[in-house]
Amino acid sequence: MSTELILHHYPASPFAEKVRMVLGFKQLPWKSVIIPSVMPKPDVVALTGGYRRTPVLQIGADIYCDTSLICEVLDHTQPEPVLYPPHLKGVSRVFAQWADSTLFWTAMAWNMQPKGLATLFAKLPPEVGSAFLDDRKAMSVNMTRLRTQDAAPAYRSYLRRIAHMVEEHDFLFGAEPCVADFAAYHPLWFTRVCTPSVADVFDHVPAVLEWMDRMAALGHGRMEKFNAQDAITVAAGAEPLPHMSAVFQDDHGIALGSEVTVAPESFGPEATQGTLVAATRTRYTLRREDPRAGVVNVHFPRIGYVLRSAPP
Missing domain, CATH: 1.20.1050.10 (Glutathione S-transferase Yfyf (Class Pi); Chain A, domain 2)
Known part of the structure; x- marks a missing residue:
């Protein structure tokens, strides 16, 4: 099971700087994949299924979208120093x-x-x-x-x-x-x-x-350069983490196992489509399969995102 932190970002992205700084605060090692600042982003979309905002955090075959969720994942990965006192x-x-x-x-x-x-x-x-x-x-x-x-x-x-x-x-x-x-x-x-x-x-x-x-002065942690194809290979060779303990919270009348889309409320309207495998109090998880990346779980925070049944 891969536990390496792979950040897909580009240098001038302000939201990527937010995550790079959190990595520095926690002195975490991470791999840096530089992505385009504009579409097309075929390597990013191979992992996310449509989401194209920057940055994206990859841990094996689990893909985390939006910095609010990424910060929570990093705080769970390395609890000290604490991000949420x-x-x-x-x-x-x-x-x-x-x-x-x-x-x-x-x-x-x-x-x-x-x-x-x-x-x-x-x-x-x-x-x-x-x-x-x-x-x-x-x-x-x-x-x-x-x-x-x-x-x-x-x-x-x-x-x-x-x-x-x-x-x-x-x-x-x-x-x-x-x-x-x-x-x-x-x-x-x-x-x-x-x-x-x-x-x-x-x-x-x-x-x-x-x-x-x-x-x-907090810096960016311990960064190692990585390339997009190698990151996709990591995803293809890994299994998404299980969600056995996740409590299902249904606010939409959409059952687990349904085909759904998740998209940002406003900026960056592209949707990700997949199978809803978890809907907790704070996040959605979609399972999808890509010819290059294999089976991946794509995670979104609930706040700021819209869940819908996929069109027939």
């Missing part, structure tokens, strides 16, 4: 959900203004930038995206609120980081590292930059 279990999750949604989309609207885009794609051919923007437009077809002029005052306000928190503590909720720190860090990291031409938004919140420096 008992006294912060509720507030840290609520804050992380806000940071991964409202804060993230506000930051990205600021980052993707013309000056930021020029910096992001400065060393790449023009067609690369065009392909990226077209791809993200397709991913956000059902979303209302903020304009820069609307995002600017909100981003500044959010940064001031974060500054108030880290002026009192080294990290958001105390002396040690928790899941909230990693969720808040990654969109700000993109501003500072990937679009530094618009990083003057931090000029009036030096405490935020000091907190970011403390976060960056």
